[in-house]
Amino acid sequence: MSDQAPKMKDEDTLSITVEFTGGLEMLFSNERKHSLSIPIRNEDGTRTNMAALVDYLCQNLMKDPRKDLFILDGTVRPGILVLINDADWELEGEDKYEIESGDNILFVSTLHGG
Amino acid sequence: MAPACETCKANPAQIVRPKDRSKLCTECFFSVFEAEIHHTITSNALFHRGEKIAIGASGGKDSTVLASVLKTLDERHDYGVELILLSIDEGIKGYRDDSLMTVKRNAKQYEMPLTIVGYDELYGWTMDQVVEQVGKKGNCTYCGVFRRQALDRGAARLGVRHVVTGHNADDVAETVLMNLLRGDLPRLSRSTSIVTSTPSAASTDPNSHSNIKRSKPLKYAYEKEIVLYAHHKRLDYFTTECIYSPEAFRGSARALIKNLERLRPSAILDVVRSGEDMAKLVPGSDEGCGGACSSAVPAAEEEEGGCGSANGRTAGGEMANLEQQLVQGDVATEHDLEVEITLKTVASQGTNDVNGNGNGNSNGKLAHVAQSSNARKVRKNKGGQAFIPRKTPKQVMGQCRICGYLSSQDVCKACVLLEGLNKSRPKNNIEIGYEPEDSEVQGITNGVKQVHVKGD
Ligand SMILES: [Zn+2]
Ligand SMILES: [Zn+2]
Numbered sequence: 205m206s207d208q209a210p211k212m213k214d215e216d217t218l219s220i221t222v223e224f225t226g227g228l229e230m231l232f233s234n235e236r237k238h239s240l241s242i243p244i245r246n247e248d249g250t251r252t253n254m255a256a257l258v259d260y261l262c263q264n265l266m267k268d269p270r271k272d273l274f275i276l277d278g279t280v281r282p283g284i285l286v287l288i289n290d291a292d293w294e295l296e297g298e299d300k301y302e303i304e305s306g307d308n309i310l311f312v313s314t315l316h317g318g
Numbered sequence: 319m320a321p322a323c324e325t326c327k328a329n330p331a332q333i334v335r336p337k338d339r340s341k342l343c344t345e346c347f348f349s350v351f352e353a354e355i356h357h358t359i360t361s362n363a364l365f366h367r368g369e370k371i372a373i374g375a376s377g378g379k380d381s382t383v384l385a386s387v388l389k390t391l392d393e394r395h396d397y398g399v400e401l402i403l404l405s406i407d408e409g410i411k412g413y414r415d416d417s418l419m420t421v422k423r424n425a426k427q428y429e430m431p432l433t434i435v436g437y438d439e440l441y442g443w444t445m446d447q448v449v450e451q452v453g454k455k456g457n458c459t460y461c462g463v464f465r466r467q468a469l470d471r472g473a474a475r476l477g478v479r480h481v482v483t484g485h486n487a488d489d490v491a492e493t494v495l496m497n498l499l500r501g502d503l504p505r506l507s508r509s510t511s512i513v514t515s516t517p518s519a520a521s522t523d524p525n526s527h528s529n530i531k532r533s534k535p536l537k538y539a540y541e542k543e544i545v546l547y548a549h550h551k552r553l554d555y556f557t558t559e560c561i562y563s564p565e566a567f568r569g570s571a572r573a574l575i576k577n578l579e580r581l582r583p584s585a586i587l588d589v590v591r592s593g594e595d596m597a598k599l600v601p602g603s604d605e606g607c608g609g610a611c612s613s614a615v616p617a618a619e620e621e622e623g624g625c626g627s628a629n630g631r632t633a634g635g636e637m638a639n640l641e642q643q644l645v646q647g648d649v650a651t652e653h654d655l656e657v658e659i660t661l662k663t664v665a666s667q668g669t670n671d672v673n674g675n676g677n678g679n680s681n682g683k684l685a686h687v688a689q690s691s692n693a694r695k696v697r698k699n700k701g702g703q704a705f706i707p708r709k710t711p712k713q714v715m716g717q718c719r720i721c722g723y724l725s726s727q728d729v730c731k732a733c734v735l736l737e738g739l740n741k742s743r744p745k746n747n748i749e750i751g752y753e754p755e756d757s758e759v760q761g762i763t764n765g766v767k768q769v770h771v772k773g774d
Pocket of ligand 1: 323327329342344345346
């Protein structure tokens with residue numbers, strides 16, 4: 205993202221792909237696939253994990269004001285599946301999973317029309 | 319790093335099954351998912367050899383997975399059934415274009431013949447025209463009532479006596495909760511049965527559309543697994559939400575189910591099983607009338623096209639909605655449980671019921687319609703004058719005298735709605751006050767107000 209205040213060096217960022225499907229893309233500019241560079245560490249120096257990513261997406265990527273359709277009570281809304289490199293995020297530690305460069309993170313809503 | 323698959327012990331696990339938390343690789347997940355649906359089909363004897371079966375296909379995940387799995391299973395286990403796709407076009411401009419394209423691709427992918435039936439052909443009204451007439455809010459009732467019959471009518475045209483739909487465990491659990499919260503045990507009982515319609519004894523016409531069997535082969539399949547199956551199989555499906563307002567109560571029930579699943583994933587199947595057990599306790603739990611009685615309100619039919627199932631999106635004010643609906647539920651439970659089903663529908667749900675319209679026996683019903691719009695006041699007067707216990711006729715299944723559809727009423731829900739549509743022009747009265755001047759408008763605006771209150 206170009207709007208990061210102090211210019212980040214490559215070693216400070218992670219290149220990842222984030223995808224939204226199952227209707228969630230509607231909340232993200234109707235765009236299914238997003239290539240992102242995100243900070244490798246949070247402001248407090250800890251590694252960027254899923255919790256931080258979800259927060260980041262909400263702050264920076266989501267233009268739709270209906271934030272509660274994506275996060276609820278500080279985490280991904282129930283009914284939205286999260287896959288990290290095609291595996292259920294429950295297998296990877298959920299929001300504690302530390303993001304690696306090259307990761308593919310997929311959010312799928314199960315809440316939409318069947 | 320992900321642990322190894324608990325079944326094959328070789329591949330890395332990619333899926334955590336909600337029902338038992340087992341960790342599986344995709345291949346092992348496919349096998350067990352398909353095997354369980356096969357088990358559902360065989361243990362309930364859903365199909366018989368030589369049967370022609372229409373899959374109610376919306377292009378969405380549930381019906382796409384259903385079509386894919388049924389094709390796989392028919393090939394694997396030689397059911398000897400003939401599978402076709404049946405889609406409904408509600409006539410909502412733009413809304414169906416993409417989903418019908420998806421269904422057309424599915425027809426090629428699964429080598430199944432496809433028939434698309436329009437509301438205009440069946441009812442003389444497209445949904446866009448209905449909305450023009452009744453307003454944008456609270457028209458999902460029309461959509462749902464029409465859709466239920468549309469599948470049956472479409473099937474009858476094709477000479478098909480059996481329609482399978484993609485309703486999953488989450489849908490059923492949601493419906494069980496809704497009916498529980500409304501105190502509507504008879505409908506709870508019907509909504510849990512895997513075969514929701516049986517042949518009408520009254521029907522002598524083999525082409526009658528009231529003689530169609532409905533079943534739900536995915537009844538025990540979690541929505542999460544359906545989505546994962548579609549994802550990992552790379553199935554071609556379409557997602558959208560109904561562009562018209564969803565029914566908020568279902569949205570609240572859905573949110574509740576999803577929250578429960580987060581806390582305890584087995585909760586969904588547990589609710590389904592509880593629903594089945596409760597159904598057995600309902601006096602006269604009439605498998606005989608099957609889901610046909612629910613022509614009053616198509617329990618979960620609206621899922622087929624995205625109406626209702628889009629409700630996860632009505633996030634804001636859900637608890638307020640729920641509370642409001644609980645209030646209405648109170649009203650419903652103050653009724654004798656034996657009350658005629660459509661009455662409760664009106665009182666507890668506040669749907670766009672136009673029962674008063676055009677059919678002679680309007681008085682009693684209108685009273686209920688009127689009161690339901692004052693549900694909150696009624697609560698304060700709990701046990702007071704609001705609902706006078708009535709002598710309640712036992713529900714008797716007959717046929718709609720207009721269209722012949724199985725109905726507990728003289729005229730079925732769809733025909734009542736149609737009569738109202740054809741007769742009245744209430745579209746400018748959406749904001750009408752609580753004392754409608756005219757009983758015909760009242761039935762329609764009642765539902766509109768209910769939706770309105772929910773702060774859409
Ligand atoms: Zn395996
Ligand atoms: Zn009828």
